[in-house]
Amino acid sequence: MKFLKYILTGIAFGIIMAKSEAISWFRIQEMFRFHSFHMFGIIGTAVILGIIAVLLMKKFRLNDFHGEPIIFTDKNSGWRKYLFGGIIFGLGWALTGACPGPIFVSIGYGYLGMVLVAIGAVLGTYIYGVIKDKLPH
Amino acid sequence: MIMVVLLYFGKSFGFSSNLRTICSMAGAGRRVKFFDFEWRKQQWNLLFLIGAIIGGYLSNTILATDEPMKLSAATIKDLQSLGIVFSGALNPEQLFGLQSFTSFKVICLLFVGGMMVGFGSRYAGGCTSGHAISGLSNLQIPSLIAVTGFFIGGLIMTHFLFHFIFSS
Numbered sequence: 001m002k003f004l005k006y007i008l009t010g011i012a013f014g015i016i017m018a019k020s021e022a023i024s025w026f027r028i029q030e031m032f033r034f035h036s037f038h039m040f041g042i043i044g045t046a047v048i049l050g051i052i053a054v055l056l057m058k059k060f061r062l063n064d065f066h067g068e069p070i071i072f073t074d075k076n077s078g079w080r081k082y083l084f085g086g087i088i089f090g091l092g093w094a095l096t097g098a099c100p101g102p103i104f105v106s107i108g109y110g111y112l113g114m115v116l117v118a119i120g121a122v123l124g125t126y127i128y129g130v131i132k133d134k135l136p137h
Numbered sequence: 138m139i140m141v142v143l144l145y146f147g148k149s150f151g152f153s154s155n156l157r158t159i160c161s162m163a164g165a166g167r168r169v170k171f172f173d174f175e176w177r178k179q180q181w182n183l184l185f186l187i188g189a190i191i192g193g194y195l196s197n198t199i200l201a202t203d204e205p206m207k208l209s210a211a212t213i214k215d216l217q218s219l220g221i222v223f224s225g226a227l228n229p230e231q232l233f234g235l236q237s238f239t240s241f242k243v244i245c246l247l248f249v250g251g252m253m254v255g256f257g258s259r260y261a262g263g264c265t266s267g268h269a270i271s272g273l274s275n276l277q278i279p280s281l282i283a284v285t286g287f288f289i290g291g292l293i294m295t296h297f298l299f300h301f302i303f304s305s
Contacts, residue, residue: 006184013185014192015200023193024227026208029216032288032295035209043269050274075262075272075279082279085261086268086286092253093287094294095246095302097228099265100258101152103251104186106228108193113233113247120251125156127252128259129171135260 014105023105025097032094081137092124151267153258154179155186219303246302261286 017023022042031039056062057070064070075082093099096117098106103121106114157172158179166173205225213223221229230236237243258264261283263272269287272280 003181003184006181007188007191010185010188010190011192011195012188014189014194015196016192017189018193018196018227019200021206021227024206025229025232026206026212026216026223026227028291029295030209030212032291033212033215035211035215043265046270047273050270051276054274054276072275074275075277077279079279079282082261082268082282083286083289085257085259086283087257087290087293088253089257089261089264089283090287090290090292091294091298092250092255092257092290093265094291095298096250096254098254099152100156100254101189101264101266103254104189105193105196106233108190108195109197109227110194111228111233112235113237113243116237116244116247117251117254120248121153121255121258122156122159124252124255124257125153125259126160126165126169126172126255128256129157129160129165129169132171 013101014108017102017105018109023098023102023109028094028097078137081135084136150271151263152182152186152189153255153264153267155182156255157259158183219299221303257290 020042021027022039027036027039030036054072058072062070089099096103096114098114098117100121103114103118107118158176161172161174161176166176206227208223216223222231224230232243232247237247254264258267261268263280263283265287268277268280268283273284
């Protein structure tokens, strides 16, 4: 059960992402061309629900199911890494139509080309780790 | 919703951390400090990743429907002019199907694209789930900057670089 709940949450995530077509390369293209509200609707709904959920959790100081308080860590300050990293991510996102989550959902869906994207993503992460200290943050 | 469930489990929602974990598991921690952390604490996230793969598989097997996706006509037309065919499926076969392994150009595109996703998400400290969903939900300014970056990069790729990449 300790492990199962994460796998089940992952399965739910995978099904939601696939069925909402958020893993679709075409949908990402449509989004970047501003031809449809589809993706903006999905992300927008998630954010609005998320904001409400986070506010409620903070207001009522909810505990997680271990009984520990739920902690929201603030992101580190600075802007360079967010902007530069974000732009590089965006280039890859539009090209492959996938952010890290959907890459793996797509592999399960049967798009084996995504395995290459996944290998690239792991390698890209590795390269970041190697040259991290030489980058502006 | 998924984010709320994970918060309830005492975790935070961010998918790209898995990529770092995989590097560490492969032993990168011995050579590079960034990967020298206790990846066992991140095991839950890897289980989530395995679940995501299973979820994708289920979506296209027992939960599969024959209904084609309804992509906007304008996008179909734009992509057609770039030589990318829309067949009603989620992803273009020519890029992600088995045949993608037969084209050197496609292999490079997928690989380089993946590298940018991996590099960029770690540099920015998160991806769509970590910044756009978790970060914005918690009203984090850095996440807003990152998401702006995601769109700058995405728009450059779509409206500018695509013409060079896909015009053959």
